[in-house]
Amino acid sequence: MKSFMENIPEQYQAALRDAIEAVTETRILLDQVVARFGTKEPEALRAKMGQTFEGITVTEAAVGELEALIALHEDKRALCQNLMDAAAKGLPMDGLMGEA
Numbered sequence: 001m002k003s004f005m006e007n008i009p010e011q012y013q014a015a016l017r018d019a020i021e022a023v024t025e026t027r028i029l030l031d032q033v034v035a036r037f038g039t040k041e042p043e044a045l046r047a048k049m050g051q052t053f054e055g056i057t058v059t060e061a062a063v064g065e066l067e068a069l070i071a072l073h074e075d076k077r078a079l080c081q082n083l084m085d086a087a088a089k090g091l092p093m094d095g096l097m098g099e100a
Contacts, residue, residue: 026073
């Protein structure tokens with residue numbers, strides 16, 4: 001990532017590094033869901049309701065948590081993309097660091 005960051009204006013580097021790490025964290029969690037349950041799709045997980053995987057039983061709450069994780073991941077990706085777009089255009093960072 002060092003060579004990538006060398007092409008990013010300095011004022012964006014810390015925020016972009018944090019955004020990339022946040023996307024990576026949620027991606028890892030989604031990958032763990034796939035490894036454990038065989039899917040990251042809420043409806044496919046819902047179809048496994050009541051089944052137990054590695055000691056975890058699929059419940060409606062688990063499906064809700066997956067849906068929330070997917071939404072969080074998409075928010076983090078959008079923030080990261082906005083930062084990269086702003087850096088490419090040389091736009092100010094004001095307002096780019098939303099609640100995502």
